[in-house]
Amino acid sequence: MHTVWSDGSASIQEMAEAAANRGYSFMAVTDHAKGLKIAGGIDEVQLRRQEDEIGEVNAAMSERGFRVLRSIELNLSPDGAGDMDARALRKLDLVLGCFHSALRRKEDQTERYLAALRNTSVHVLGHPRGRIYNFRPGLTADWSRVFALAARLDKAVEVDCYPDRQDLNVELLRIAKGEGCRISIGTDSHGASQLAFMDFGIAAIVSAGIAKERVLNFLSADEIVEWSKSGRG
Numbered sequence: 001m002h003t004v005w006s007d008g009s010a011s012i013q014e015m016a017e018a019a020a021n022r023g024y025s026f027m028a029v030t031d032h033a034k035g036l037k038i039a040g041g042i043d044e045v046q047l048r049r050q051e052d053e054i055g056e057v058n059a060a061m062s063e064r065g066f067r068v069l070r071s072i073e074l075n076l077s078p079d080g081a082g083d084m085d086a087r088a089l090r091k092l093d094l095v096l097g098c099f100h101s102a103l104r105r106k107e108d109q110t111e112r113y114l115a116a117l118r119n120t121s122v123h124v125l126g127h128p129r130g131r132i133y134n135f136r137p138g139l140t141a142d143w144s145r146v147f148a149l150a151a152r153l154d155k156a157v158e159v160d161c162y163p164d165r166q167d168l169n170v171e172l173l174r175i176a177k178g179e180g181c182r183i184s185i186g187t188d189s190h191g192a193s194q195l196a197f198m199d200f201g202i203a204a205i206v207s208a209g210i211a212k213e214r215v216l217n218f219l220s221a222d223e224i225v226e227w228s229k230s231g232r233g
Contacts, residue, residue: 043084080119081119109139
């Protein structure tokens with residue numbers, strides 16, 4: 001196992017050391033983008049400063065063979081548009097796209113997901129349903145169509161390992177497997193102790209019979225970056 005996506009309040013250095021101690025060779029920092037100020041979303045200027053900080057951490061961790069990828073959790077509108085300048089996103093190694101609004105709609109949301117996947121800035125569709133246990137059930141869609149488009153565009157869909165989310169679940173992962181799309185496992189960690197949530201994601205993909213060759217986390221950092229570059233429009 002190589003990596004973990006981290007959306008956290010802990011320092012990058014702290015998260016990197018904790019991830020390296022778990023045997024990972026890289027991780028991605030995925031702070032919220034500016035549209036989610038209530039969750040500490042960062043703008044383009046802050047993103048540039050974070051790049052400098054990541055560079056310092058990578059220099060300090062190089063002897064351990066560990067690397068931090070530059071990433072972000074892009075906030076998507078219901079029509080699939082992101083809340084950051086696409087030029088700033090092109091400098092990143094990886095972009096997660098996530099919905100954070102209109103998450104209680106009961107009607108079919110397939111077109112929303114297809115639009116998000118067609119956004120050329122997005123590599124991974126994060127916590128797709130927006131599910132939170134005992135709070136909201138999440139959105140519904142024709143998941144076969146969604147996963148089929150992800151496969152055709154060579155994009156990934158995420159298993160969010162946070163205990164209250166566990167989104168995608170095993171049932172949907174089996175549909176994703178049938179359509180042949182890539183899978184990404186993210187812990188949604190906000191602190192080093194939460195990296196252990198990775199176990200939930202691993203259990204889900206094993207239960208669904210997902211081959212590790214289809215899981216981004218089993219690629220190397222260089223392979224992740226090469227894949228993300230190939231998917232940019």
